[in-house]
Amino acid sequence: MITRTKYNPKEIEAKWQTQWETEQLYHAPDNSPKPNFYHLVMFPYPSGDLHMGHWYNYSPFDAYGRFKRMQGYNVMQPIGFDAFGLPAENAAIKRGVQARTWTLANIDKMRKQLRQMGAQWDWQREVVTCLPDYYKWTQWLFLQFYKHGLAYRTKAPANWCPSCNTVLANEQVLADGTCERCGSTVIRKEIDQWLLKITNYAERLLDFPVIEWPEKTMTMQRNWIGRSEGAEIRFVAEIAGKQEDIPVFTTRPDTIYGVTFFVLAPEHPWVEKITTP
Numbered sequence: 001m002i003t004r005t006k007y008n009p010k011e012i013e014a015k016w017q018t019q020w021e022t023e024q025l026y027h028a029p030d031n032s033p034k035p036n037f038y039h040l041v042m043f044p045y046p047s048g049d050l051h052m053g054h055w056y057n058y059s060p061f062d063a064y065g066r067f068k069r070m071q072g073y074n075v076m077q078p079i080g081f082d083a084f085g086l087p088a089e090n091a092a093i094k095r096g097v098q099a100r101t102w103t104l105a106n107i108d109k110m111r112k113q114l115r116q117m118g119a120q121w122d123w124q125r126e127v128v129t130c131l132p133d134y135y136k137w138t139q140w141l142f143l144q145f146y147k148h149g150l151a152y153r154t155k156a157p158a159n160w161c162p163s164c165n166t167v168l169a170n171e172q173v174l175a176d177g178t179c180e181r182c183g184s185t186v187i188r189k190e191i192d193q194w195l196l197k198i199t200n201y202a203e204r205l206l207d208f209p210v211i212e213w214p215e216k217t218m219t220m221q222r223n224w225i226g227r228s229e230g231a232e233i234r235f236v237a238e239i240a241g242k243q244e245d246i247p248v249f250t251t252r253p254d255t256i257y258g259v260t261f262f263v264l265a266p267e268h269p270w271v272e273k274i275t276t277p
Contacts, residue, residue: 017118026120028076037073039065043080043127046106047087050113062119069120077120080127081107084135086166090181103130150197157267160189167193188267202227235262240273 020026028036041061044054062077069075083103092102107128114121127134145151159168163184172179173186202225208218230251237246248262264271 013116013118017115021123024124026075026077027122027124028074032074034072034074037065037068037075039068039075039077041077043082043129044110044114045085045087046081046083046103046110047091048106050110055117058117058119062117065120075120076125077122078125078127079114079119079121079123081110081129083107083128083130086164086181088130090164100130145196150200151194152197153192153194155190155192156195157188157190157269158193159186160191161186167191190269237274239270244270246270 039061041058044050065075065077088103088106089099092099095102111126115123129135142151159170159173160166161168161179161182161184163182164179168179168186172181174180177186178184179186206222206225206227211218228249228251230249231253232247232249233253233256235246235248236243238244246262246264250256
């Protein structure tokens with residue numbers, strides 16, 4: 001005779017999750033004889049509560065990690081909280097509390113929710129990006145960039161949100177020119193900022209000798225780098241009563257004698273000087 005009992009997730013899930021944690025079932029040892037598989041997903045922002053979108057994102061990811069584990073891999077699946085950023089700070093300001101207090105409280109809540117999910121997180125490898133034991137390494141990395149001449153400070157135009165008081169990536173500016181976070185009108189502003197010389201690696205990044213990436217991904221990288229063969233030609237123009245050199249890049253220098261005009265980018269600082277208000 002088969003006795004059927006009603007599934008009670010609160011009891012059954014709690015029981016087995018406790019046992020998995022006691023046995024360290026999902027901990028990936030450093031010296032495992034099995035082949036290693038590093039399985040990383042984007043960490044959540046602790047600026048509020050988890051929602052169904054997190055489960056939608058993490059469930060297929062976790063399923064693939066379990067699949068690799070069943071194939072015999074030593075799966076390292078860390079978890080953490082991307083806590084160093086504007087969303088957490090703005091949320092704290094909105095509620096009138098310290099950013100640290102707000103962020104750590106949200107992390108405690110999210111940690112419990114993620115544990116209840118039952119995914120094969122390796123909690124011994126938890127990362128919290130706003131704590132010194134993590135960001136000391138990002139500081140160390142920046143110092144290495146600086147020492148090797150890859151980090152430099154200069155004035156450069158940027159998207160600026162006057163409400164969030166921060167720069168925004170192009171992807172964070174909506175089609176109507178507003179900030180995706182607060183809805184304020186974004187302005188172009190020239191500010192001092194740190195930049196990295198990623199162009200030093202452009203040629204190397206265009207070569208894919210041993211990387212088994214999908215062709216679509218490699219095409220995206222080639223287009224992102226945007227290498228073109230051509231020449232830089234300098235024109236002379238009078239800008240605000242002063243003779244200025246204007247460098248122009250072209251892939252067809254042989255057509256220079258047929259050129260009738262060239263166009264400055266709208267964000268170029270000379271545009272305001274040579275146009276009528």
